[in-house]
Amino acid sequence: MSAGERTGDSRRGDTRRGEGRGGTPRRYAPARRAATRTGQYAALLGYLVFLAFPFLWLLSTAFKPPRELGSMHPTWVPEAPTLENFRQAFAQQPLSVAAANSLLAAAVSALLAILLATPMAYALARFRNRLSRAATGWVVISQAFPLVLVIIPLFLILKGLHLVDSRIGLIMVYVVWSLPFALWMLTGYVRAVPRELEEAAAVDGAGRFRTLVSVTAPLLAPGIVATALFAFITAWNEFFFALVLLKSPEKQTLPVVLTHFLGAEGVADLGPLAAAALLATLPSLLLFAVIQRRITGGMLAGAVKN
Secondary structure (H helix, E strand, C coil), X not given: CCHHHHHHHHHHHHHHXXXXXXXXXXXXXHHHHHHHHHHHHHHHHHHXXXXXXXXXXHHHHHCCCHHHHCCCCCCCCCCCCCCHHHHHHHHHCCHHHHHHHHHHHHHHHHHHHHXXXXXXXXXXXXXXXXXXXXXXXXXXXXXXXXXXXXXXHHHHHHHHCCCCCXXXXXXXXXXXXXXXXXXXXXXXXXXXXXXXXXXHHHHCCCCHHHHHHHHHHHHCHHXXXXXXXXXXXXXXXXXXXXXXXXXXXXXXXXXXXXXXXXXXXXXXXXXXXXXXXXXXXXXXXXXXXXXXXXXXXXXXXXHHHC
């Protein structure tokens, strides 16, 4: 065999060793994986920037003086940061009263939603039959209902009960609105609790209610806290129901009061509006940062168990 033939065979052998599936050279696989991973990271980074942009813009605008707000060359970092926008925000609108109304509605509605959802979730998780499956399906479907679909019947019901323009009426609406999602989350948590623990309690003579209170509920504490805080954040940020159902200025919630910074012609008082919106956003961000892992765990548990 000549030297040229040996060289040719050697090259063909190298090519065969370098081929992967479908004849793709294996030496290109690491480079392709690196390119794919780089693309994924770039897409994730772009999405994070997209999500963070409104908050960063709000944070920057809240501390800018009027001269910088009207500048033709805006900057991210204020050149002369000021707290004047916050002072004007509190001077122009009753933000403290509105925040108290939002806090009352969100806290009470979250508490009531948990008190109602916990035994209902236990029943759905432990009594598996056609009725419970139909109820679970209805809970999931109800999440797709738009607000405009339910606002008219809710308004008529509350009007019949003389609860329009009432904090109690708004709290009742928030409870009804947050109950399906709270029920869905807690059902997943209940199914994650081993049945053997409840069976042991039954052997000791405990009834269903005592088992729920003494055995299951303590194990559900992380899920109950996460669900309650999620219901709180949902009610705290809610705008549409409060706008339609509350008319008295002293009863309006914080998201509704924020709209008062818009003039009659739709021109916004940008600095005070940004300052007030930043103050209204901070509680939700802080609470979500605290319970983020528990919310994610509860959602995944509900998704898997359902």
